[in-house]
Amino acid sequence: MNKDRFLYTCDSSKSEVRRWKMGEKGEGKLVAGGYGKGNHPNQFDSCHYIFVDEEQSVYISDSGNDRVMKWRKGATEGIVVAGGNGRGNNLNQLDFAQGIVIDELGRIYITDFSNHRIMRWIEGEQKGEIIVGGNGEGNLYVLDWNNQRVQRFDWIL
Template sequence: MGSTNGTIVAGGNGAGLGLNQFRWPTYLFVDANQNVYVSDKVNNRVMKWSIGAQEGIVVAGGRAMTKMSTPRGLFVDASGTLYVVDAGNQRVLRWLEGAKQGSVIVDGNGIGNQQNQLNSPMGLAFDRQGNMYVVDSFNHRVQQFSIE
């Protein structure tokens, strides 16, 4: 049988803006080195927590208007590139490791139900061929995108 008590590996210091806090963490991804990436919805950021860290580091986003709005699903590839659903802006962003700004790889072109639009995107995943799948929640569908 498994353990009945969990171990806090990120956050746990109440809600807030501090590097040891979240405000509504929503999605997570654990890489091969056991780094934990968490989308921090209200703080509009993605944080990375290394094993044993007392604080995380902001690897994407922030509260400035030019940044993300309501990050959701995320994925980190073997090269450390972060892909994150920017739900509030109806798009998907790619952040190269160490980058100060992300690039738009799927632009929702405004809220809508056309194939070039998203409406409340949530999660994402990749297949072995490198195709990206995005959960397009309010359109009740999953869309596939070829990413270069």
């Protein structure tokens, strides 16, 4: 839900994102996708995570197409803002994009799931940069500020 009290949902089976105003009933408004599963600018293949910025642009992790799409408010198709160059581990590629967050400067942070890394992309750039991971599976370190400690959690396979 964003600050304007719109609730956004991603329906992977329909390859679409819809929004509802708080209290609204019915099907909601289609804001992205809706043209079936695929890799065209108006389609997704397994959308999983969404992020809505201050201008109501919707960012979608299009996991099956290894890309992140941005749909401006009112757009009928999206633009690729990260990945979209086939599945892989090069700096211009993603492998099963998952969680996404956009910071106040418009930088895009992506959980690049199968590459075990967090990427940062700037819209318009041809490649991103690795900010965490990228060396295979590893351990999780958590800063526990109030207890003044760092905890390490090992992956259990």
